[in-house]
Amino acid sequence: MGPLEEVLRQVVGFVYPNEVELHWGLLIVVYPYVTGLVAGAFILASLVRVFNVRELHPTYRLSLLTALAYLIVAPLPLLTHLGHPERSFEIFITPNLNSAMAMFGFVYAWYLMVVLLLEIWFDYRKDLVLWSQHERRLRRWLHRALTLGATDLSPRALHFDQSAGRFITIIGIPSAFLLHGYVGFIFGSVKANPWWSSVLMPIVFLFSAIVSGIALLLVLYLLGTLLRSKPVDMICMDKLAMFLFYALVLDFSLELLDFIHRLYEAEESIHILSELVSGRLFLSLVVLQALLGTLLPLLLLGLLSPALRSRGLVTLPDELRRLLYVGSAVLIQIGIFSTRWNVVIGGQLFSKSLRGLTVYKMQLLGPEGLFVASLLLLLPLLLLLVLIAVLPPWPEAEEHPAAA
């Protein structure tokens, strides 16, 4: 018996015959998850650069590199998913301008080329020049090449770096919103699908992106600091946790608004969607996304929030606070991944006839299976390691004793 025959046996109620098979699988879950991390990491960096949140400075460069690592991987799940990846260039050559998806290439190219690479380059240029002066062999040549020949370290040139970087970040914020808001629009604009079709979708995507980006950076910063045996900057950690809490409150409010709005309107799709949420999505939506991924971290971060801490209501030693922060951040990551799952997979589990439910059979191997998806989730972290090796984002790398 083939996999689809097996699915057919598990169909409940009536689904259109062509709906037995799910068309967007695990890779399309990975895609919005990854782009969300890009946007979130970049928004965090812009908090430092544009909004002058000095406490977060230790995470600034790490955020940029993280955004870049995830952005490089972002198109891979899409490419792997395509029936004809070799034809993907047609999106650039003959885009259908009415299609939201056709805009992907342009939004992506804009974000990668104009925003992220330029900002990283302007930010690192001075250090690249200084590093290349004191290094040897490969690193010297690599860093010299990365300066692109712009080795002027005069105050005027450095000032230009600063203002250019700031200007690009200002452009970058709406661009990051565009990148992930656009991914939300891809789903939110499908009028055929009542689970997706919502004007709130791009906004919910955005705030969940910010939440996931900050949570990831919190873990990466702590890991990077501990692995380098450096003292953890608790002021930075507290600030990260605070922003994470605020973003999570906003994200949760929006999700709740969406939920209440659907329930109150109770359109014809409400019956099948209720069945979906209480049945096939119970674990991933109610347990993972809502309880473990949102409410529990909200409670933890709320208890640890500066509002309570400054009044001496909840005082915990740094180590324990750190642990709770990381615990919350990990729970949030699981929650956000579940959110993506619930949108992408959940939206295809019910029939557009609103009369039945099908099931998703995840492959283990194969181009769209668990193995490839895990690889694509691991790849940005490996890339980040390479980027960190080439462009150290840590404060000590910015000290140039010989130059001083």
Next chain:
Amino acid sequence: MNESDVNTQAPLDGKEISEERRAFLRSCALAASTLLFVGQGEAAEAPYNPREHNYAMGVDVDRCIGCGRCVEACKAENDVPREPFYFRTWVERYMVNVRGETVVDSPQGGIAGFPTAASEKGMLRTFFVPKLCNQCANPPCVQVCPVGATFSTEDGVVLVDSDYCIGCRYCIQACPYGARYLDPRTHTADKCTFCYHRVVKSLLPACVEVCPTGARVFGDLRQRSSPLARFTRLTKIQALKPHLNTEPKVYYANLDGEVR
């Protein structure tokens, strides 16, 4: 030749016709047949002009007996994969009981007909509904295709260029009717074409051709005398999911409110 000439020639007996006259008549006949032939030739060679047509289909729900011959004919005509998951057209059976509950089924798309219902007790009404691509005038699938591989033809049919489709499956998500699938052999989107290869040769779509009860009516909305025009004139028609503003061009007569 004026009328008096004709009158004078009319009473002539065949025996009296001269050789000259025979030759004249022969050449006339030749000229006429040549003209006829040339005329026919011109008609056959006239290029098909898609702008002169706007194809659509009518489905009379009350006439469908759920035999599934349309599904079989479609699979055969269009080389649709045989597995029971891929359909350009299928038939649904609706069974509404006295409590107002509706059970819908479409075993293997109804290709082999339907098993008899276990019991007719408590059954309020039952009926069959043939489904296919609605060839929407405002098609969401065309809107979302990132490369324009799926497009509306000038004669009102939505087609897929399988040499151009990248297999992203956004069109499948965008179709409210479940009319699209990914062909497992070509990895490109596929759907009903109204048997475009047949209709441009003035043939009927395969499903219409084989329907034993005339439940499906195919025609050209631009022709006021077509069977479809008559269908839309004489019956109250409805389209599926009109609130989505897709402007479907498959018109249903006697459609029940339970059908989505």
